Amino acid sequence: MSDTVSNVAILDRRQVLTAAGAVAVAGFVMGPGFAFAKPEDAAARVKEATGGAAVKEGRITIQLPQIAENGNTVPVTVSVESPMSDADFVKVAHIFVDGNPTPDVASFHFSPMSGKADFSTRIRLAKTQNVIVVAQMSDGSFFTASQQIKVTIGGCGG
Amino acid sequence: MVAFKLGALFVAAAGFVMANAAVYAADAPNLNDPKIAKYVAGDKWSGYVTSTPETRKMQDDDFENPSFVWVDQARALWDKVDGKAGKSCASCHGEVEKLKGASTTYPKFVDKHNDLITVEHQIGICRTKYMEADAWKWEGDQMLGMSALVRLQSRGMPVNVSIDGKNKPFYEKGREFYYQRRGHFDFSCAHCHVDNYGNMIRSELLSHGMPNGFPQYRLKWQKLGSMHRRFRGCNKNTRAEPYKQGSPEYTALELYTMWRASGLPVETPAVRK
Amino acid sequence: MAKARIKVPSSAKKGEIFEIKTLMSHNMETGRRKDKKTGELIPRKIINKFECVYNGKTVFSADFHPSISANPYLAFSCRATESGKLEFRWTEDGGAVTSETKEIQVS
Numbered sequence: 001m002s003d004t005v006s007n008v009a010i011l012d013r014r015q016v017l018t019a020a021g022a023v024a025v026a027g028f029v030m031g032p033g034f035a036f037a038k039p040e041d042a043a044a045r046v047k048e049a050t051g052g053a054a055v056k057e058g059r060i061t062i063q064l065p066q067i068a069e070n071g072n073t074v075p076v077t078v079s080v081e082s083p084m085s086d087a088d089f090v091k092v093a094h095i096f097v098d099g100n101p102t103p104d105v106a107s108f109h110f111s112p113m114s115g116k117a118d119f120s121t122r123i124r125l126a127k128t129q130n131v132i133v134v135a136q137m138s139d140g141s142f143f144t145a146s147q148q149i150k151v152t153i154g155g156c157g158g
Numbered sequence: 159m160v161a162f163k164l165g166a167l168f169v170a171a172a173g174f175v176m177a178n179a180a181v182y183a184a185d186a187p188n189l190n191d192p193k194i195a196k197y198v199a200g201d202k203w204s205g206y207v208t209s210t211p212e213t214r215k216m217q218d219d220d221f222e223n224p225s226f227v228w229v230d231q232a233r234a235l236w237d238k239v240d241g242k243a244g245k246s247c248a249s250c251h252g253e254v255e256k257l258k259g260a261s262t263t264y265p266k267f268v269d270k271h272n273d274l275i276t277v278e279h280q281i282g283i284c285r286t287k288y289m290e291a292d293a294w295k296w297e298g299d300q301m302l303g304m305s306a307l308v309r310l311q312s313r314g315m316p317v318n319v320s321i322d323g324k325n326k327p328f329y330e331k332g333r334e335f336y337y338q339r340r341g342h343f344d345f346s347c348a349h350c351h352v353d354n355y356g357n358m359i360r361s362e363l364l365s366h367g368m369p370n371g372f373p374q375y376r377l378k379w380q381k382l383g384s385m386h387r388r389f390r391g392c393n394k395n396t397r398a399e400p401y402k403q404g405s406p407e408y409t410a411l412e413l414y415t416m417w418r419a420s421g422l423p424v425e426t427p428a429v430r431k
Numbered sequence: 432m433a434k435a436r437i438k439v440p441s442s443a444k445k446g447e448i449f450e451i452k453t454l455m456s457h458n459m460e461t462g463r464r465k466d467k468k469t470g471e472l473i474p475r476k477i478i479n480k481f482e483c484v485y486n487g488k489t490v491f492s493a494d495f496h497p498s499i500s501a502n503p504y505l506a507f508s509c510r511a512t513e514s515g516k517l518e519f520r521w522t523e524d525g526g527a528v529t530s531e532t533k534e535i536q537v538s
Contacts, residue, residue, distance in 0.1 A: 069431035070377035113490040115448030115510035122500040227456040380501035
């Protein structure tokens with residue numbers, strides 16, 4: 001009898017511990033109780049952005065730290081090779097990720113007056129995941145590149 | 159059966175504690191690296207030394223450093239008349255640059271206030287007593303910005319607090335706090351920052367706990383934050399009851415930790431993870 | 432505390448490509464955090480659009496989602512064509528716009 005009662009109590013406490021741990025991890029960047037996007041969701045967004053057109057590897061350089069010190073503020077620099085002339089320029093570059101609650105991060109729209117198709121920004125990454133860049137050229141062709149980044153979670157937050 | 163379950167629970171709960179306490183050696187930072195020379199004084203080094211190149215870059219350039227949004231705002235407030243006395247900061251102090259070096263000796267005992275005070279306390283006294291204006295919240299944007307602006311005037315100058323005279327009892331109180339085990343994990347500040355700096359605690363590299371860059375922009379906070387906020391974080395991480403920002407406990411601790419940082423340059427506003 | 436910091440050279444040679452850096456103070460509320468006291472979700476409020484307009488022509492723009500860090504930072508390039516104004520516009524959820532202008536001399 002006391003056995004049963006104790007077991008129930010213990011299980012409850014363990015569940016609470018487990019749940020608390022899960023919330024602590026999920027809550028770290030994006031808030032409690034939300035599921036992360038799956039790699040398929042990011043792939044679906046890439047397909048949507050390209051209208052299903054062929055996407056070639058290359059022409060894109062992504063600069064990311066190998067390990068992010070903190071997922072809340074991760075510097076990223078992207079440059080896309082292009083003459084950036086009136087006839088041949090990069091129209092847009094999208095950043096997608098496959099481990100945040102949603103795959104969309106940002107889209108950058110260039111013009112020939114940009115001179116160079118490059119940008120730097122700072123992004124939030126909820127966990128270790130892939131950062132995917134898809135660029136659309138003025139002739140309608142698409143290029144992509146991706147890089148994995150490790151994100152450490154927890155530790156002495158303060 | 160009960161014993162087994164209880165045992166399992168104990169392991170599950172203690173596992174976290176033990177894992178936290180599982181400290182192991184990391185690659186020691188190369189203190190002879192010229193890139194970090196500014197941030198090393200003898201055997202002391204600031205958190206800059208163990209920051210990643212990306213985080214250092216954010217601190218190195220005042221435009222990349224988001225703290226300067228707060229600093230800019232404080233610079234505008236410096237000249238703004240506020241309160242019943244019809245004064246601004248500039249009415250008494252003139253140009254903010256005149257405060258060069260001032261913050262290096264804080265916290266300090268000030269006779270006319272009959273207490274040990276920090277830069278934040280001093281700003282608070284200026285506002286409420288001399289300007290007769292509303293008090294600013296310790297962790298509010300205005301206070302953080304003004305504290306950063308004032309301390310920025312001494313950037314690069316060595317921390318130079320006194321632990322003699324009337325400061326002495328506060329220094330001793332701060333030291334006592336620093337070595338006192340506290341909280342669920344039964345850790346003192348010294349367990350991490352004296353006995354194990356440079357070692358890893360799980361995925362975290364333990365620092366010397368040098369406070370010479372506050373208020374600082376932490377990537378985790380995504381904003382500027384005070385030294386006492388960091389103290390609260392440390393206390394919470396070891397599952398101890400945190401004190402209030404500006405409390406006598408943390409003010410004494412600020413004196414003790416600033417004394418530990420003697421000789422390191424003021425880095426305010428630093429950028430850390 | 433909506434305040435922008437902008438770094439643009441005050442002068443450039445015609446045809447030169449120069450760098451623009453911007454940092455906007457904004458907490459970029461994701462809409463996924465809960466208020467610690469009430470348990471209610473804090474509604475999403477982010478800067479969702481940034482535009483750089485050079486003498487009336489949009490030369491660069493960006494769409495932001497909640498995965499952009501607080502105090503959004505952006506560095507990008509621009510080709511100097513003529514003297515004039517560079518206008519920077521940040522649009523917040525709900526439509527509020529913050530705008531700043533910088534002059535550039537092109538020789």
